[in-house]
Amino acid sequence: MTDRLRRKIWMFWIVLLFCSFGKVAMGDTIRLHDQIGVTGNTVTLGEVAELSGRDAIMFADVVVGAFGETQSKLDVQMDDLRLLLREKGINLARIDIKGYDRCVVHRMKPTREEESQNEPVFANTDVQVDVKVDTTLRGLLIRKLASEIKTELDDVRVVFQKRDLNFLATSTMGKKYDIDFSSRNRIGRVSMIVREITGNKITSKQHVAAMVSKRVVGLAIKSMIRGGETVRSDQVERKEVWSMRRIDEPIASMMLIEGQVAGRTLVKDTLIYPDDLRKPRLIKRGEIISVYSIVSNVVVQLTARANEDGAMDDVITLRNIRTNQEIYATVVGRGEATVYQAKTDVGVEQAKQAQVEAVDREARS
Known part of the structure; x- marks a missing residue:
């Protein structure tokens, strides 16, 4: 064999090797999802992964898992998936498997x-x-x-x-x-x-x-509003956008933002959703507040320390400064609340009676 022929043979094998690597690099892909929901009893490859390429799509119906009668969740592991595909005779050298290490599959009940x-x-x-x-x-x-x-x-x-x-x-x-x-x-x-x-x-x-x-239409932010700041009508405008949000509709009425506070920083041009706003905080945790209760047509005022923050109409826990008793109260204003129910271990009705007696003692003292 001459040197010239030997060089040609070597060139042939080198070109063939590069073509093989190129084919693998440009081959089909199976990208495992993070989690999905299905309504059937079995789970297929096409459900747990995104398939790209003709060869990969051919195996979309391969069953990769099955639910037991009472089972509501199962995991499809990347390593188990590789082993299963090899057992099915699939040439993994031509298919690139990537994505998450496992896919959590939830069993969902089909709606009507x-x-x-x-x-x-x-x-x-x-x-x-x-x-x-x-x-x-x-x-x-x-x-x-x-x-x-x-x-x-x-x-x-x-x-x-x-x-x-x-x-x-x-x-x-x-x-x-x-x-x-x-x-x-x-x-x-x-x-x-x-x-x-x-x-x-x-x-x-x-x-x-x-x-x-x-396409959705709602109120959008004209300039940044920081969390905790009150949202004013001149800071928003009606805007039309294309949304991929799966839940909730944006707020479209100015009346629904009146007096509300930004629950987080809202940046320019973003739509306002209900969970972006909260009612203004009227009571702060640790604050000494006035608590009112009406017993036998007598208004009794107590002094209590707030165990938690509260907005208008929120039910919060307080601790009576004098008796150290923990009570529930409804926020009715800044630094003010009305007694809702005493917290005791003797049942709801007995707890209410205990609260009345406690207030009577305050009134007599």
Whole structure:
């Protein structure tokens, strides 16, 4: 063998080695989620992980866990997942497994709406179709998501992953699809399973992921408000934004912020939600306050030390300065409260009687 031929053979193996590394580096991925919720008895790979690439998606239906009859939570460990995939004959050299070390799977009870949504979605089709309606799979999924979050089509924004765009351009005319969700999320990051149904058989299945937001209108901060500061009407303005928040609606009425205090620092242009505000603190922990109680048409005033902070109408615990007795009282003003109930170990009714007797003793002294 000549030196020239030997060099060519070496070059061939070097090129082959680089191609192999390139293929692994650019291979499919399985990214394990942190936690999910499912309604079934079994858990599949497509539910616990985000699958990227044709080879990875082929194994979406591999069962990676199952609930016992009374079990409500199970863990899918990264190491166990690797071992299971090897046992299934999956070549892990071509698939990159990453993400969290484990996925906590919660067993959820399906709602009535979810149970009724198990019926296949008929894309349409023997009736006349409005030319303005998007008859692609993309349009079908957007309409489904708008229905799920109970908003109009114009008020929902859906951004699909680039890898799914060709699939989503498929026409739904004359076809029937079943759309299922991999988790309980309907806003934010949403994972869906799209099945095409022909007759009584599933002829194809595709996992689709999207970022979903909805249009909301609420009061937004015009300039930063620090925690503890009173929010004024001139510091806010009505604003329209695209939100991915799953719970609560932003505050939209000026009346609902009147007299309220920022519970945390609120930065410019952010919407105000109910948990961002709190009532102003009228009593501070450790403060000596006046406590009033009406007994037999007689108003008795006591002096007590507050065990905790309190806002208007809050029920807090106090300690009578003279008797050292712990009592409950309702905040009615700055540094003032009314007796609510004595704290004793003899039952509610007896506790109330004990409180009356204590107040009578204060009145006679």
